[in-house]
Amino acid sequence: xxxxxxxxxxxxxxxxxxxxxxxxxxxxxxxxxxxxxxxxxxxxxxxxxxxxxxxxxxxxxxxxxxxxxxxxxxxxxxxxxxxxxxxxxxxxxxxxxxxxxxxxxxxxxxxxxxxxxxxxxxxxxxxxxxxxxxxxxxxxxxxxxxxxxxxxxxxxxxxxxxxxxxxxxxxxxxxxxxxxxxxxxxxxxxxxxxxxxxxxxxxxxxxxxxxxxxxxxxxxxxxxxxxxxx
Numbered sequence: 001x002x003x004x005x006x007x008x009x010x011x012x013x014x015x016x017x018x019x020x021x022x023x024x025x026x027x028x029x030x031x032x033x034x035x036x037x038x039x040x041x042x043x044x045x046x047x048x049x050x051x052x053x054x055x056x057x058x059x060x061x062x063x064x065x066x067x068x069x070x071x072x073x074x075x076x077x078x079x080x081x082x083x084x085x086x087x088x089x090x091x092x093x094x095x096x097x098x099x100x101x102x103x104x105x106x107x108x109x110x111x112x113x114x115x116x117x118x119x120x121x122x123x124x125x126x127x128x129x130x131x132x133x134x135x136x137x138x139x140x141x142x143x144x145x146x147x148x149x150x151x152x153x154x155x156x157x158x159x160x161x162x163x164x165x166x167x168x169x170x171x172x173x174x175x176x177x178x179x180x181x182x183x184x185x186x187x188x189x190x191x192x193x194x195x196x197x198x199x200x201x202x203x204x205x206x207x208x209x210x211x212x213x214x215x216x217x218x219x220x221x222x223x224x225x226x227x228x229x230x
Contacts, residue, residue: 005075011055011058011059012059012063013028014177015173017166017173023159030043031043031056035128035130041128042129042153043129043130045130046158047158047160050162050197051160051162053132054075054100070094070095072091074087074099075101076100080108091122092121096130097122097130099132101133103141106141109143109144112143116147129154131154136158137151137152138152167191170198172187174205178205180208180218185221190224193230207227208223208227
C-alpha cells in the first residue's frame with residue numbers, strides 16, 4: 001500500500017551535532033559503519049524527546065538510499081489510522097525498515113501483533129530493522145510479551161537529553177550548516193525566548209534563515225527581535 005510518509009531532507013548524519021567520544025557520536029559512527037553486518041541487523045535507540053531519535057532514523061534511511069538500497073521509514077504516531085496488517089504486509093522484502101515511536105503502541109494490540117509477525121518474517125530474510133522509543137525495550141507499554149522479548153534482543157543504544165549549553169552549541173552548528181553565523185549571545189537569547197525543545201528551536205532557526213535571506217541581514221539579536229516581534 002502507498003504510505004504518505006516522506007523523509008525530511010535536513011535529517012542527515014552530516015548535520016547531526018555530536019561531541020567527540022560522546023554517546024551520540026558513538027551511535028552515529030555505529031549506524032554509518034557497523035549497522036547491518038552479520039551480528040548487528042536489529043538495533044533499538046531510546047532517549048527522551050529532543051535527543052534526535054527521529055533525525056537518526058531518517059539519516060540512516062538517507063545513508064542507505066545513497067547506497068541504492070531500499071528503505072521504509074514508519075513514524076507510528078502518523079500511522080495509527082492505518083490497518084497495521086496492511087502497512088506491514090511485505091515490508092520484510094525491504095532492505096531497511098525504521099520504526100519510530102514504539103512507545104505509541106500501548107493499548108494498540110493490533111499494531112503490536114502486526115509488528116511481532118513482521119519481526120519474525122524479517123528474520124527469515126535478514127531484513128535490517130532500526131527501532132526508536134522513549135524508553136528501553138523492557139519498559140515499553142506492551143501487552144504482547146513476545147514482542148518485548150524480540151525488541152530486547154536487539155542491540156540497544158541510549159541517547160542522552162541535551163542541556164542548555166549543548167542546545168546552544170547545536171543551534172550554532174545547525175546555523176553553520178545553513179551557511180549562517182549565529183553568535184553564542186544570539187543563540188542564548190533565542191534559547192530563553194522560546195520553548196526549549198530542540199524541534200522548536202530548529203524550526204525557529206529555519207525561519208530566521210529564510211528571513212535573513214530575504215532581508216540580507218545577519219542573525220543578530222536585534223534582527224531576531226524584529227523577526228519574532230519580541
